[in-house]
């Protein structure tokens with residue numbers, strides 16, 4: 001086990017972060033670009049955009065993703081060229097001049113790269129919009145008000161020299177993918193005026209937003225509708241339909257021809273029902289070691305004039321060995337699925353009374 005080297009973290013402005021990257025000599029080793037495991041659109045888009053502009057500045061870059069990466073995300077222009085570490089084997093990583101980590105500052109989200117990062121914290125720059133990180137890199141720029149890390153990367157790369165051509169492909173579509181995915185395609189409460197302004201800039205730079213939506217969001221596998229049907233068949237409401245619970249057994253996945261990755265978005269479906277304030281989706285998983293575990297995903301609606309008392313599902317997830325955000329959180333339990341459903345039902349009853 002590599003011991004973490006202790007560093008004093010300097011909070012950088014985006015200009016200082018841009019200067020730090022621009023000033024990294026190409027002959028000192030590569031700039032290694034990393035993000036969290038199972039990258040989403042924001043994580044992958046940021047790595048893609050930053051790699052492209054640093055390449056144009058003549059830097060030696062070494063982007064590296066820890067998979068799996070969804071097939072939909074791999075349709076993003078340039079994404080298929082990014083190396084993906086799938087088997088968790090981090091051997092052969094270079095001695096970096098710089099490590100840049102985007103969209104996370106949490107050791108637990110680095111997968112098999114955690115020791116590599118801990119051994120090089122003295123030359124690591126983190127750009128992130130989450131508050132929950134435990135890494136202590138030499139340099140960081142953390143802005144929890146940013147709707148997506150892509151907004152921070154967009155502002156950083158504008159501060160690089162013109163040769164970085166930060167408005168040229170594949171950068172605009174990569175940043176748009178990040179911004180759109182973290183704001184729920186501009187529907188979530190984190191969709192700020194700055195998010196819309198950046199989206200407008202990126203569309204002016206040539207992003208075909210309708211084509212991106214089609215490739216990223218309308219790209220499910222054929223097993224998905226069968227899995228949705230099984231989840232909806234399990235739907236159970238608490239009294240007054242204020243919360244909804246769905247569950248999927250291992251055999252549901254097998255019979256639908258679906259995988260756990262296909263559950264993406266299913267938890268949101270009952271939120272379409274007016275009185276429903278919160279939802280949970282429980283899924284049986286056998287990829288966590290010997291025992292079958294049950295993953296619990298929670299979602300809740302934001303407060304509205306009609307329903308001012310929104311449910312904080314992070315507090316609910318804490319009852320299931322998990323956590324997250326007020327609107328989206330998750331946990332897990334070793335209870336058998338029917339017992340887990342009852343426990344979540346009771347947790348909703350307790351929280352909504």
Ligand SMILES: [Mn+2]
Pocket residue numbers: 042043103129148149182
């Ligand atoms: Mn993000």
